[in-house]
Amino acid sequence: MLITGTFIDEISHDIPHQNWGELEWDNDFLHMKTMGIDTVILIRCGYRKFLTYESTYLINKYGCYKPSVDLVELFLRLADKYEMKFYFGLYDSGIYWDTGDISHEIIDNQFVIDEVWNRYGHHPSFKGWYLSMEISRRTKGVINAFSTLGLQCKSVSSGLPTLISPWIDGKKAVLASSSSISKEDVVSLKEHEDEWTEIFDGIKGAVDAVAFQDGHIDYDQLEDFFIINKKLADRYGMQCWTNAESFDRDMPIKFFPIKFEKLKLKLLAAQKAGYDKAITFEFSHFMSPQSAYLQAGHLYNRYMEYVNHLK
Numbered sequence: 616m617l618i619t620g621t622f623i624d625e626i627s628h629d630i631p632h633q634n635w636g637e638l639e640w641d642n643d644f645l646h647m648k649t650m651g652i653d654t655v656i657l658i659r660c661g662y663r664k665f666l667t668y669e670s671t672y673l674i675n676k677y678g679c680y681k682p683s684v685d686l687v688e689l690f691l692r693l694a695d696k697y698e699m700k701f702y703f704g705l706y707d708s709g710i711y712w713d714t715g716d717i718s719h720e721i722i723d724n725q726f727v728i729d730e731v732w733n734r735y736g737h738h739p740s741f742k743g744w745y746l747s748m749e750i751s752r753r754t755k756g757v758i759n760a761f762s763t764l765g766l767q768c769k770s771v772s773s774g775l776p777t778l779i780s781p782w783i784d785g786k787k788a789v790l791a792s793s794s795s796i797s798k799e800d801v802v803s804l805k806e807h808e809d810e811w812t813e814i815f816d817g818i819k820g821a822v823d824a825v826a827f828q829d830g831h832i833d834y835d836q837l838e839d840f841f842i843i844n845k846k847l848a849d850r851y852g853m854q855c856w857t858n859a860e861s862f863d864r865d866m867p868i869k870f871f872p873i874k875f876e877k878l879k880l881k882l883l884a885a886q887k888a889g890y891d892k893a894i895t896f897e898f899s900h901f902m903s904p905q906s907a908y909l910q911a912g913h914l915y916n917r918y919m920e921y922v923n924h925l926k
Contacts, residue, residue: 616886617922618859620654620894621647621902622704622780625686626662629791630862630870630900633907637689643899644693650902650919654894655694656778657704659747660687660727668734672726673706687735694740702743702778703731705764711748717756720748724764732771743776744768746822751784751831752802752810758817765821776823780858780896783807783840785832787864794867808843815851826856826894829881830864837881841888856892857885861901861914872901872910875917 624630635643647655660667664679667686673679687703694701706727710719728744735741746764750757765777782788784802789795802810815825827844829837841857848855859881862870885893895902904912 616857616882616890616893617651617925618882618893618895618918619651620656620856620892621652621898622656622658622858622894622896623690623899624658624897625667626659626665627900628662628665631907633899635899636684639905640689641693641696642905643903644697644699646903646905646915647898648697648699650898650915651922652699652898654700654702654742654892655690656702656743656745656894657687657690658745658897659704659707660731661706663707663709668731670706670727670730672730673723676723677708687731691735691738691740695738699740700742701738701740702745703735703741704745705747707747717748717760721760721763725767728764728767728771736772741772741775743778743823744772745778745780749780749782751782751788752806758814761814761818762821765818769821777821778824778826778856779818779822780826780828782828783831785836787833788831791869804839804843807840808847811843811847815847815853819851819853822853824854824856824891826858826892828858828860828896829885830860830862834877834880834884837884838887841884841890845888845890854891855888856894857881857890859885859893859895861895861897870901872906872908872914875914875921878914878918879921 666679666682669681691701705724708719708723711717746761768777786801789798825848845855861873863873900906901911902915904915
């Protein structure tokens, strides 16, 4: 189980922005290609007032700031150049995080989906959609949100696949702004299976792949949760990917590149469970040789040694 996809987090609202231009991004796509990455996923096209492209709808509605560079166009051109698949991540207004009401995300993204497909759908690398609402459990309205937006994405793009990346409500599922690194109130295996059975049943046909984030539970819990995830994905006709987080949740400093042995443990657990693909959050900050974190380049080197050893 090797990493063949990565998120791109250009908004970077809770990790440092790296202030890259086209040259740095081109170099990073080349590093990704060298590592074996064939899929890049824009984690969100905008968050609150910050955007990756000049959205007429979002600027008019929320007074969003006009970006100096059309990053969606840049990423698509680079994905075209390096023959990668690009998944477009939808907009996050922030209202859901503030209120728990996910309905705003539906209304806004119904406009964004049409706007984006009309503007960028001609790129050969535009190969899918990422429904960017991150959830863990039976969030109010999430089934309707994923179903409505997933079906619209597929409808406008002649059936291109859709992806979600939820988290598991384990002991490390604490807010990035929290000073703690763990909590006591955690989901049980049975609760996880029951709740995601209901969600999967409600979104089947609208969502094609699910990539559970792997960093919120302990390493000795990975196998049990992964087996459930794979079983449910198979039952409801979805691909089961793993979102192998390449940053560390085990220390109070949020967030640094992960120790390679921890990343390897998570990838081996996904392999054992029979997962279909491994992606990461995320290469550019936590694994790239040109990351602002010196440790990221070392993680890249250890990972490449691992890959070469397997050949």
